Amino acid sequence: MPEVVVDESQDWPRDLRDPATREAACARLHALLLRAARFEIARRDVPHGERDDLALQAADDALVAILAKLDTFRGASRFTTWAYKFALLEAAVKARRRAWQRREITIDDEAWGRIAVRGGDQLETRELLAAIAAAVPRCLTEHQRRVLTALALDGVPVDVLAERLGTTRGALYKTLHDARRRLRAELEKEGLLP
């Protein structure tokens, strides 16, 4: 792979906006995004035959996202660092979705009955887990319980669950956050948390 030289003095936002330089700047940026996406895909469990495709899709999507959000670049970091995060995110989301694409997500309430065992031989941990399992049906809404079960108990990635439920990562995390707050408040009331 030919080395792509990053010229940090390049005025990326200007070059990407100016019709005279736009096409060349997009091509240079795309090469940088592709390299970042390949880095991310290589860190993940993606079969070799699918890596190039997934990285290319991620770089394409990242470029579109960057051009749409160009006005939000505040210069708080270097432009390339700002741009890399889009490529890494697109690649990570695609890899996570790929890993889960054939897996069904079932919300298994029975799992709550078994979590105390997952505390290992630490009595305090087992007690806390048992108290959480008891508090869940009492303190959480149906939606909070389902989201907490999928994300915290079953380890479903938040962006995978968001895609299945037709919502966003931020909205789901907010639900998780609220559920955690209610559980913490309940455990504090019971004197199990400081």
Added chain:
Amino acid sequence: MSELLNSLLGPGEPEITCEQCFELLDEYVELEVRGGDPDGQIPGMRAHLSGCPACHEDHESLLAYVSLRER
């Protein structure tokens, strides 16, 4: 705290949202790489990264990639 307890109860301290996390991630990582004070300048990020596995992964990736490019 065990990993399971952490994922059930979260960090239990003020944290920023996933959207704010993505918004500020590049700035945070550059502060880390340059030896600045990321947690002083961007409060709530560290707590969010410990509570949100997806953002945690995204942060690890950007930090690793920028560190690699800086070498």
